[in-house]
Amino acid sequence: MLVKIKRQKGMGAEPYWQTFSYDGERNVTVSAVLEYLNGQENLVDIDGMPAPHIRWACSCMQNICGACAMVINGRPSLACNTFLRDLDDKILILEPLSKFPTAIDLTVDRSIIQENLKRAEVFLGEYESASVKDRKKNGKQQYSVAKCMKCGLCLEVCPNYKKGENFFGALFANESYLLHSQSKDRKKTLKDNYKEHFSAGCSKSLSCQDVCPAGISTLTTLLNMNHK
Amino acid sequence: MNTNVQKQGREILIIGSGIAGLTCAIEVAKSGNKAILVSPYPSERSQSVMAAGGINAALNTCGENDSVALHVKDTFDGGCGIASKEAVERLCADAPDIIAWLESLGTIFNRDENGNIDLRAFGGQCKRRTVYSGASTGKQIVTALVQEARKYECGKRIERRAGRHFHSALIREEDGDKVCYGALFYNEFMNRLETIYADAVIMATGGQNGVFGKTTGSTLCDGYAIGKLFMQGAEIKNPEFIQYHPTTIETTQKKMTITEGARGEGGRLYYLQDNQRVYFMEALYGEKGNLMPRDIVSKCIYQAPSQVYLDISFLGKEKIQERLPEVMELCQKYIGIDVSKESIPVTPSVHFFMGGLAVDNKHRTNIKHLYAIGECAAQYHGANRLGGNSLLSAIHSGRVAADSVYNEENNLTEADAFAIQKYFECYIEKQKEVLFNRQEEQQRISPIRFRRELANVMHNQLGICRNEKDLEEGLSKIEHMLNTVTYVTPDSGNSPYQAYVIEAMVALAKAILTAALSRKESRGAHIRSDYPEQNDLLYYAATIVSWQNGSCFVRYEREDA
Numbered sequence: 001m002l003v004k005i006k007r008q009k010g011m012g013a014e015p016y017w018q019t020f021s022y023d024g025e026r027n028v029t030v031s032a033v034l035e036y037l038n039g040q041e042n043l044v045d046i047d048g049m050p051a052p053h054i055r056w057a058c059s060c061m062q063n064i065c066g067a068c069a070m071v072i073n074g075r076p077s078l079a080c081n082t083f084l085r086d087l088d089d090k091i092l093i094l095e096p097l098s099k100f101p102t103a104i105d106l107t108v109d110r111s112i113i114q115e116n117l118k119r120a121e122v123f124l125g126e127y128e129s130a131s132v133k134d135r136k137k138n139g140k141q142q143y144s145v146a147k148c149m150k151c152g153l154c155l156e157v158c159p160n161y162k163k164g165e166n167f168f169g170a171l172f173a174n175e176s177y178l179l180h181s182q183s184k185d186r187k188k189t190l191k192d193n194y195k196e197h198f199s200a201g202c203s204k205s206l207s208c209q210d211v212c213p214a215g216i217s218t219l220t221t222l223l224n225m226n227h228k
Numbered sequence: 229m230n231t232n233v234q235k236q237g238r239e240i241l242i243i244g245s246g247i248a249g250l251t252c253a254i255e256v257a258k259s260g261n262k263a264i265l266v267s268p269y270p271s272e273r274s275q276s277v278m279a280a281g282g283i284n285a286a287l288n289t290c291g292e293n294d295s296v297a298l299h300v301k302d303t304f305d306g307g308c309g310i311a312s313k314e315a316v317e318r319l320c321a322d323a324p325d326i327i328a329w330l331e332s333l334g335t336i337f338n339r340d341e342n343g344n345i346d347l348r349a350f351g352g353q354c355k356r357r358t359v360y361s362g363a364s365t366g367k368q369i370v371t372a373l374v375q376e377a378r379k380y381e382c383g384k385r386i387e388r389r390a391g392r393h394f395h396s397a398l399i400r401e402e403d404g405d406k407v408c409y410g411a412l413f414y415n416e417f418m419n420r421l422e423t424i425y426a427d428a429v430i431m432a433t434g435g436q437n438g439v440f441g442k443t444t445g446s447t448l449c450d451g452y453a454i455g456k457l458f459m460q461g462a463e464i465k466n467p468e469f470i471q472y473h474p475t476t477i478e479t480t481q482k483k484m485t486i487t488e489g490a491r492g493e494g495g496r497l498y499y500l501q502d503n504q505r506v507y508f509m510e511a512l513y514g515e516k517g518n519l520m521p522r523d524i525v526s527k528c529i530y531q532a533p534s535q536v537y538l539d540i541s542f543l544g545k546e547k548i549q550e551r552l553p554e555v556m557e558l559c560q561k562y563i564g565i566d567v568s569k570e571s572i573p574v575t576p577s578v579h580f581f582m583g584g585l586a587v588d589n590k591h592r593t594n595i596k597h598l599y600a601i602g603e604c605a606a607q608y609h610g611a612n613r614l615g616g617n618s619l620l621s622a623i624h625s626g627r628v629a630a631d632s633v634y635n636e637e638n639n640l641t642e643a644d645a646f647a648i649q650k651y652f653e654c655y656i657e658k659q660k661e662v663l664f665n666r667q668e669e670q671q672r673i674s675p676i677r678f679r680r681e682l683a684n685v686m687h688n689q690l691g692i693c694r695n696e697k698d699l700e701e702g703l704s705k706i707e708h709m710l711n712t713v714t715y716v717t718p719d720s721g722n723s724p725y726q727a728y729v730i731e732a733m734v735a736l737a738k739a740i741l742t743a744a745l746s747r748k749e750s751r752g753a754h755i756r757s758d759y760p761e762q763n764d765l766l767y768y769a770a771t772i773v774s775w776q777n778g779s780c781f782v783r784y785e786r787e788d789a
Contacts, residue, residue: 011417025480032481041674053676055723059273059446061482062558064367067273080481081561103417111390114270123379127332132343143336146371147364150272179375182334 001026001084002046003033005054006095007105015102019046022092030079031061031068033092055105063213066149069156070106071095076156078213097156099163110152116168120193122175128184138181138224145174145221147214154208154218160201167201170208170218177221194225236260240633241411241424243267243394243453244432246274247366247619248602250373251626252430257377257385259634264424266389266413268448271374275434275446275603276622279366280487280554282348282358283330283623284616285323289344294355296320303617306352306521307582307610308752308762310466310770312787315589319608319617322624327359330623335372337361338551348551349492350615352521358616363487363554366619389424391417393725394453396659397429398652399460399595406461408598409648412659414725421660425649427640428633430591431457431600432626435581438729439737441683443578444476444485454585454604455732458739463594464773465586465606467736468744469753471613472692473579474525475538475572479562483577486538488615490555491518493547495540497525497574499532508532523612523753526576530692537571544568576692580618582609582753583740586772590632591625599632601625606770611752663724673715675726681709682730682737690744695758699745706738710778739773742780747771 001022008015020043024036037043038053045051059067061080068079073093084092100108130138154170155161161169176194180187199222208218238261242249245267253263267274288294299320304313327345331337338346338360350358361368380386392413399408410425431453437443438450458464475486475497491497497518498505509517509528518525529536540548540555545568548556559565559572585593585600587607593600602622609617640648689702713731749763750756769784 010419028480032479035481039676039680041677057269057273059269059275059448060278061447062278062484062562064277064364065273065446067269109391109417111270114388114390118378118381121378121382123375123382124334125379127334132341135339135343139336139339143362143364143368146336146361146368148371149277150270175375178371179334 002091003037004091004093005105007054008096008102009104011101011103018051020051021046026084028084030072030077030082030084030092030094031058033084034079055107057107064149066151066213069097069151069153071097071156076153076211078151078153081213097152099156099161100152110150112164113150113152113155113171116164116172116197117175120168120172120176120197121189122172122179122193123186124179124183125186126184127182130182141217141220141224142178142181144214144216145178148174148216149214151213153211153213157207157211159205159207160203166197168197170212173198173202173225174216174218174221177225180225191225199226238262238427238633238638239264240428240430241266241426242430242432243411244274244434244602244604245271245388246276246432246434246602246622247369247373248622248626249430249432250370250377251623252432252601252630253386254373254377254380255627255630256633257380257383259630261634263380263386264389264426265377265386266392266424268391268393268416270390271370273446273448274370275449276619277367277370278444278446278485279619280363280485281350281489281492282360282365282616283327283369283619284350284353284357284614285327285359285620286320286355286357287324287327287345287347287359289340290347290356292355294357296323298354299323299357302353303608303614304610306612306614307608308612309610309768310751310787311608311610312589314788315607318589318628319621319624322627323620326620326623330369330372333372333376335361336368348489349519351488351491351519351525352614353616358489358492360489363489363552369619391415392422394433394456395421395728396456397460397595397598398423398425398655399598400648400651405596406594407596409652412656414663414728416723416725419724421656421663423652423656427638428597428599428636430629430633431585431598431604432602433604435603436584436736437578438679439682439733439740440578440686441680442482444473444483445579449603450729450733451736452729452732455734455736457585457593457598458773458775459732459735461595461775462598463586464583464736464739466583466611466743466771467581467740467773468747468771469582469609469611470578470740471522471580471582471753472526472576474522474529474576475574476577476579477559477563477572478575478577484558484562485579486555486558486572486574487552488522490538490540490552493540493551494543495538497529497536497538498571499534499536501533521612521614526692527755529574529576535573536575538574539571541568541570580613582606582611582613583743589628591629592632597636597638599629601629611754663728673712673717675716675730678709678713678716678730679733682734686737686740690741693755693757694744695756696745699741703738703741703745706734706741709734710738735775739775739780743771743773743782746782
């Protein structure tokens with residue numbers, strides 16, 4: 001199998017493509033493929049030319065931490081949760097996320113995610129204890145959105161998210177919902193910021209839901225936030 | 229650095245932004261000081277998010293007459309008596325308040341039909357005591373702490389600096405004492421070394437997975453910071469006590485934990501003999517056999533005559549989806565097993581480090597102004613940690629360290645601060661030279677090969693069951709590695725970080741092997757086939773290892789003595 005990777009030596013450097021041959025196991029994830037290539041002391045490309053090892057970010061390797069977000073065969077995905085067996089193509093094409101500045105190879109600087117959550121002051125304030133009935137109603141969605149990895153896949157796929165200047169995307173909407181549904185004193189601020197930085201710019205393509213590795217239903221968040 | 233003798237207005241450097249580091253930063257901010265929170269990645273990538281099963285607190289909401297005293301007893305006994313009793317008492321007493329605090333930050337916990345926080349049974353505990361959020365408790369807590377920390381970031385009491393790897397501490401000898409004034413970091417994106425001076429430095433860098441290669445934890449927790457500080461004079465405690473999680477599954481890329489919650493909900497362990505299921509844990513230890521402490525379960529699985537399986541299918545799909553949804557997803561995705569119909573093949577894997585930087589009950593190391601919290605510190609778990617106590621100790625230790633720092637005397641004058649920065653100039657220049665010259669070195673050994681060899685030694689010569697001959701062989705291999713480590717050089721595709729971490733990781737491995745060889749008994753997670761009995765006469769104490777000129781020195785110290 002061929003593995004084609006869009007590479008970059010450092011911030012601001014020109015990107016270039018390099019292709020490798022992979023002859024390891026097939027019933028594995030893309031992160032296992034990257035580990036396999038990087039496990040070779042003297043890595044060579046398809047033409048036998050020496051190639052530097054491939055820089056990519058990973059931590060948990062099991063779909064919890066969001067470190068290994070990248071574009072795999074055109075689709076924003078986590079490398080640790082994408083299996084070769086599920087890809088239709090005969091070639092594996094890896095690119096860094098395009099909506100964040102590329103650092104080195106497949107690693108990108110996603111700090112804008114935290115910046116924007118801070119900019120919109122997304123925090124709880126005073127906690128309001130919920131009734132048993134409300135917990136039953138909201139608990140499942142709250143639990144689900146609290147699993148957001150801040151990986152940025154929802155921003156990568158979103159037709160409305162550009163560079164995060166004013167529209168902050170699905171991960172922001174979901175976190176806003178989580179805190180709005182539990183806050184006693186900041187409901188209004190959270191809602192106002194949600195409107196300004198999300199609902200005003202969302203065209204409801206819901207592509208964010210298709211790529212979310214935590215399976216978060218942003219639609220449920222929208223229904224809750226828009227009706228309250 | 230701040231030259232003010234006031235307790236407020238200080239700058240506290242916290243290294244690592246998992247649950248321990250986050251908690252500590254929040255507490256430092258609350259007390260009116262400033263926390264500088266440094267980590268290579270944001271908190272969402274920390275290993276804390278992987279903690280699945282729960283967090284222990286004697287809330288006694290299940291009508292089982294639980295109490296803090298029983299929590300203390302289970303924790304202390306589970307650790308085979310060598311942890312600090314006083315520290316364990318404070319830990320367990322703090323637990324109910326910690327849960328109330330987490331609740332007030334909006335952590336989503338599972339609840340019973342009356343809306344009270346639900347509890348599940350966990351290993352080594354006489355009562356149901358484990359507060360949980362499905363099987364993603366750590367992640368749920370991180371989400372709550374991150375938003376709380378964000379509040380203080382907006383108020384400029386917490387300053388986050390991501391994208392930085394720890395390099396070394398700034399330590400000066402003063403009248404025979406070592407004193408820490410800050411740390412150096414490698415900024416990966418900018419490819420440069422950065423200095424941060426602070427009034428105190430708190431390490432929250434997690435466990436030592438990197439020394440063992442593939443483990444259940446995060447690849448980011450490589451043990452480097454512990455090893456480096458060890459080489460800089462910090463003492464290590466109990467490094468031979470390494471927890472193997474009894475029930476993990478293996479995939480090509482890693483070992484994945486099947487949470488103890490699965491057994492807490494009733495899951496049963498068995499192996500097959502003549503096509504009959506042998507529920508060996510129940511046969512050996514009775515009804516609660518599947519929930520014995522982890523050291524015992526791991527040892528029994530290791531000694532089982534054939535593949536061991538974990539069965540939760542009888543719980544039914546509905547209950548599994550309600551209480552253990554992540555277990556279902558994980559097994560389906562990575563090993564293609566439907567846990568509502570089939571059993572899970574399990575094996576023990578390296579999971580947690582009871583040992584780490586030696587700290588006292590205030591979380592001070594032996595170096596002044598240097599603290600350690602969370603998994604990188606050794607304090608509460610003795611020879612074996614109970615499931616559900618690591619999230620608890622991460623949060624508790626963060627609180628304790630923040631309080632200690634607040635109450636610490638610190639009366640530097642401006643002239644002192646200036647002199648200190650002057651003193652370190654030379655050290656910092658030297659480190660830059662070493663780091664960047666290394667990048668250009670021609671003759672090289674690949675860090676990849678070195679790390680693979682290191683992991684092999686730790687698995688083959690240490691492992692679950694140890695003996696003198698293997699340990700000595702392991703030590704001689706480690707010695708050889710230490711002699712060749714200066715040739716380790718990254719290629720242009722590796723980060724310089726990947727190369728400079730190696731030596732300290734090998735030094736840490738040496739401490740682990742030395743401690744394992746020295747403790748000639750079996751206790752908790754330290755199992756010696758040549759010394760199968762516990763020997764309280766000689767070893768009813770913590771192991772303290774120090775490093776001097778490349779050699780490890782071991783002594784035994786009773787906590788609370």
